[in-house]
Amino acid sequence: MASSEAEAQVFLFSICLVLSFIHGGGSSAMTCPIKCRVNGPEVQFPFRLINQPERCGYPGYDLSCNNMTRTVIQLPNSGEFIVLSIDYLSQTLIINESEPNSCLPGRFLDKSFSLAGSPFDEQEYPSEFTFLNCSSDDQILTTLSGLLRIVDCLSGENFTVVAVPTYYKYNMSTKLSSCSEIKTVSVPVMWPIGSNLTEGVTLKWNVPDCTSCEEGGGFCGFKKGASRDMPTGCANLPAPSGLPRVARYGILIGVGIPGLLCIIGLGCYLCGRFRACYQHRNSDAELGTTITPQLHPAVVPTGLDKPTIESYPKTILGDSGRLPKPNDSTCPICLCEYHPKETLRSIPKCNHYFHAICIDEWLKINATCPLCRNSRENSSVVTPSSSMSLSSSSSSLMAVP
Numbered sequence: 170m171a172s173s174e175a176e177a178q179v180f181l182f183s184i185c186l187v188l189s190f191i192h193g194g195g196s197s198a199m200t201c202p203i204k205c206r207v208n209g210p211e212v213q214f215p216f217r218l219i220n221q222p223e224r225c226g227y228p229g230y231d232l233s234c235n236n237m238t239r240t241v242i243q244l245p246n247s248g249e250f251i252v253l254s255i256d257y258l259s260q261t262l263i264i265n266e267s268e269p270n271s272c273l274p275g276r277f278l279d280k281s282f283s284l285a286g287s288p289f290d291e292q293e294y295p296s297e298f299t300f301l302n303c304s305s306d307d308q309i310l311t312t313l314s315g316l317l318r319i320v321d322c323l324s325g326e327n328f329t330v331v332a333v334p335t336y337y338k339y340n341m342s343t344k345l346s347s348c349s350e351i352k353t354v355s356v357p358v359m360w361p362i363g364s365n366l367t368e369g370v371t372l373k374w375n376v377p378d379c380t381s382c383e384e385g386g387g388f389c390g391f392k393k394g395a396s397r398d399m400p401t402g403c404a405n406l407p408a409p410s411g412l413p414r415v416a417r418y419g420i421l422i423g424v425g426i427p428g429l430l431c432i433i434g435l436g437c438y439l440c441g442r443f444r445a446c447y448q449h450r451n452s453d454a455e456l457g458t459t460i461t462p463q464l465h466p467a468v469v470p471t472g473l474d475k476p477t478i479e480s481y482p483k484t485i486l487g488d489s490g491r492l493p494k495p496n497d498s499t500c501p502i503c504l505c506e507y508h509p510k511e512t513l514r515s516i517p518k519c520n521h522y523f524h525a526i527c528i529d530e531w532l533k534i535n536a537t538c539p540l541c542r543n544s545r546e547n548s549s550v551v552t553p554s555s556s557m558s559l560s561s562s563s564s565s566l567m568a569v570p
């Protein structure tokens with residue numbers, strides 16, 4: 170059916186419009202962001218997934234998707250870790266162990282975890298931790314549990330391993346009299362007080378520095394045409410007002426969605442008009458509801474009252490669908506062909522025919538004939554050119570009743 174085709178076209182057009190709007194707001198860098206899984210971290214510069222073009226990411230920031238569709242990073246001297254989240258504004262990412270039974274604090278202890286060779290900065294302070302082996306009976310452990318870093322994965326049934334910053338060791342040792350010192354090691358990542366690191370560890374990067382670009386809502390990346398060892402640039406900084414990206418997305422959603430709804434609404438209204446024309450009119454009341462929405466609520470009616478409209482002559486088309494005036498086969502208002510049994514109304518004096526449902530709605534808001542613009546009182550002048558141009562496209566259809 171033509172109306173459903175029109176509907177589909179309007180819908181596709183709306184989608185295209187919105188997509189082009191979104192795309193227009195982006196840069197070439199916009200083609201890079203991608204995810205391993207729907208709720209996984211967004212991968213964008215300086216990171217890239219290894220199957221993306223090289224220029225999408227800065228050297229050393231390669232990520233991949235593992236066979237469980239988790240985003241993973243390979244640290245040169247420590248192996249694979251799951252990337253839980255990436256914060257491009259603070260230039261930090263949170264990683265977690267990829268093996269279910271691995272023990273990151275244990276790797277600090279045996280020095281099998283290191284950020285050497287990676288682009289991430291080592292934690293500066295506190296960087297030295299002393300591991301203590303304490304009796305699980307020691308009540309002080311429960312009392313101080315919020316202040317200690319309890320290492321569950323190294324603890325046993327009768328002993329608990331805790332880590333304390335080395336500078337604090339001597340203050341703690343008086344309290345932790347049951348404990349024996351295991352080792353003092355350097356810990357390259359931030360280890361929050363009270364944490365056993367099962368929430369993952371935070372890594373920070375400083376090079377490349379995209380913070381001002383991100384703060385300005387821009388898209389960080391290599392300068393156009395530059396190779397991977399060239400400085401980075403900031404594409405598509407917003408207008409001088411400098412709206413943050415969140416605000417721009419807000420505006421996009423705020424304007425884009427109502428805009429889309431308006432377009433769809435307009436499309437549906439137009440389609441509704443077409444459909445109204447193509448359907449057989451059995452009930453005027455039913456059709457009235459289809460067309461009523463075209464009356465804009467703000468329009469002050471300057472049209473005719475119902476009795477006046479009703480006084481205009483009505484014509485019901487015969488089975489042939491032929492019109493009293495053979496050169497009109499199309500309603501000039503809805504541009505639809507007339508069908509048998511449809512009710513037409515003509516405007517006295519100018520003698521133009523329309524679907525009754527179409528012209529009635531028109532006359533409610535406008536007292537003049539939509540074709541010749543003559544009101545009932547004025548002497549009507551038929552303008553054959555306009556009526557010819559409107560009907561010429563479908564005049565050939567008149568040959569087939």
Ligand SMILES: *[C@@H]1O[C@H](CO)[C@@H](O)[C@H](O)[C@H]1NC(C)=O
Binds near residue numbers: 236237
């Ligand atoms: C994923 O790969 C690992 C080895 O890298 C393998 O042990 C594991 O069984 C794989 N899992 C699935 C679901 O394929």
Ligand SMILES: *[C@@H]1O[C@H](CO)[C@@H](O)[C@H](O)[C@H]1NC(C)=O
Binds near residue numbers: 266267368369
């Ligand atoms: C981190 O990995 C450990 C071990 O696989 C797991 O128990 C923990 O729930 C993970 N944490 C997060 C936040 O995914």
Ligand SMILES: *[C@@H]1O[C@H](CO)[C@@H](O)[C@H](O)[C@H]1NC(C)=O
Binds near residue numbers: 302303323328330351
């Ligand atoms: C802690 O001390 C107990 C004995 O008190 C010992 O059996 C255990 O192996 C020690 N654990 C570590 C990690 O050193």
Ligand SMILES: *[C@@H]1O[C@H](CO)[C@@H](O)[C@H](O)[C@H]1NC(C)=O
Binds near residue numbers: 325326327
């Ligand atoms: C822990 O201590 C209890 C008694 O205090 C003892 O029966 C048990 O064997 C100990 N467990 C281990 C693993 O040494």
Ligand SMILES: *[C@@H]1O[C@H](CO)[C@@H](O)[C@H](O)[C@H]1NC(C)=O
Binds near residue numbers: 337339340
């Ligand atoms: C550790 O104790 C010393 C005195 O013994 C004190 O001066 C210092 O402030 C304490 N440090 C902390 C971190 O409490």
Ligand SMILES: *[C@@H]1O[C@H](CO)[C@@H](O)[C@H](O)[C@H]1NC(C)=O
Binds near residue numbers: 364366
């Ligand atoms: C680690 O800490 C969390 C909360 O801080 C706790 O729920 C969990 O039981 C602890 N131990 C392990 C082995 O995850």
